[in-house]
Amino acid sequence: MKLFTKYNRVNIIATIATFLVGSVAFYCELYYILGRQLDATLRSEQQEITEYVQSHNQLPEFESTRQQWITAVRSTNPLAKRKICRKSVIDKVDGDRDWIRQLIFSIKVNGQYYDVTVNKSEVETEDLLKLIIMVTVGMIGLILLVNYLINRKLINRLWQPFYNTIDRIKNYRVAVEKPLQLPKEKIDEIALLNDSLNQMTLHVFRDYQALKSFTENASHEMQTPLAVIRSKIEVLLQNDELNEQGIQQLLAIENAARKLSRLHQSLLLLTKLENRQFVPNEQVNMQQVIALKVEEWQDLILSRKLLLNIECEDVVVSFHHHLAEILINNLLSNALRYTPAGGSIFIKLRGPYLQVSNTASLDSLDAEKVFQRFYKTQSAAEEGTGLGLAIIKEICSLAGFDVNYTFEDHKHIFTIYFRQ
């Protein structure tokens, strides 16, 4: 629910309730005042009659109208006090049931008591009341409507800068952009929001830059000693006096150094992937990438007597060239590593997906753990870094692809579903 809708809802309900309570109170008040006024008229009528009787010693002629009529009847049982009451009567003209107000008092004329009844119709009062209530209700409705329209228009306009800001934040990527520079706004709250966001992205940007250069420098610092080890071994290997044992040990050192360097490069790549330092916005022809990689691996595939089945369609996806190469490379090297000699590798590229599968020498891998870092099976003939599949997973997550592992027909199957 929008803030404005919520506010408006509360506002309208509160306004209507206030107006309702107010209207009822107003109605009662008006009714009371008008009733009193009517009673006052009745009393002044009594006064006039009393005065007339005192001065003339006889009852006056009573004029009768539709609104007011007076009757006098002889009474044997005079009232001690005047009596005011409300009664409903049938109107003689239109036959409607109308409310009247009645004042009854006793008066003595020439020693004879009369009960005088002054009747006054309430129709006029009711009409007035109706009119006043109608005008009031009309006003309330009008006020509500105008209020709603103003709020709607004004509030939409007031919130516009907020939505502009939100749009900018949504599209903000610290890996590719400079810190946000949101405009200064006149409204304090929005200005505060924008200032805070500008500040925040500036901090994030600086921290990010620091982290980025740290990982790169760390890599540099580690690769240099490794480069020293490898170069020293290479120079040592030129020595003719080395015996076989010495050579084997040197090669073992070299392998370890190379593995360490490889491991570190992989971890650095994973960090970069997690930091979203690549933006998958290039149009990459997957068929070409696969053809290129297969060409590179051809000698190895031939020497192992593996059968390679490629079924590729012309598929272009929004991706990153370098990452596409790493992805295909890791998929292929993984397949190569786990295919027994004489086995087959299948590469299938269709519009929505890429599938790489190979005949297995072992049982199914643990589909839950296969993409975890440093996941290793018991008997991989050639150990990798244990990061190849984790890198595939990270690359897919960055590009918005899905990747899964299944085991069917004694085949390991890796399928990557491209973003549609």
Place this chain on the structure above:
Amino acid sequence: MLIIEDELSLNQSMVEYLSAADYICEPVYNYKDALEKIEGYDYDCVILDIMLPGGSGLQLLEYLKKIRKPEAVIIISAKDSLEDKIHGLQTGADDYLIKPFHLSELSVRIAAILRRKIFSGQPVIIAGDIEIDTSGKEVSVNGNVIALTLKEYQLLLFFVVNRNKVLSKNSIVEHLWGDDMDFVANHDFIYTHIKNLRKKIMAAGGYDCIRSVYGVGYKMQVK
């Protein structure tokens, strides 16, 4: 050849390896000394590390380009990101090698650049009875032209540039197939290429100069 690398032992290894290939090498270990050498002398090739005490290798490269020195420049850096590579090459470097690297790989890159930049009129390399015309990728043995596959040609060039050096199977694989292949413990598939290369050289009446070095790899023996 000026070798700018702050890591003392790596610098020494490069000097040792390249000197053995008859290059005259001068090592420097920091920004200030490097700047002095660049201003004072002319070199055929500069090997340049990026992170140096006292300044950045890229600043040196920019300076070199500003004063219009013709030196070939190879950057050696641990920074393996694509942007760094592109930045280095755009600033005017001729090649970019990521640490750690094989010295034989450095050597073959230097040779390629020198052929292109310095000996542009003479793209022919001669090693014993083998003659390689790098402009037309043509190889002749004892004057007889032999037909090689691309891999065999690259292999031969790698051997010739690093002649009289023991080349490990790893370094050969990395040079020819890239470093993605390094998980492969069994490098027998390069044996096929080497066998074919030797056959072709011998068929043309050449001296069988590629020897297997037990447990390590191969070596081209040329007088």
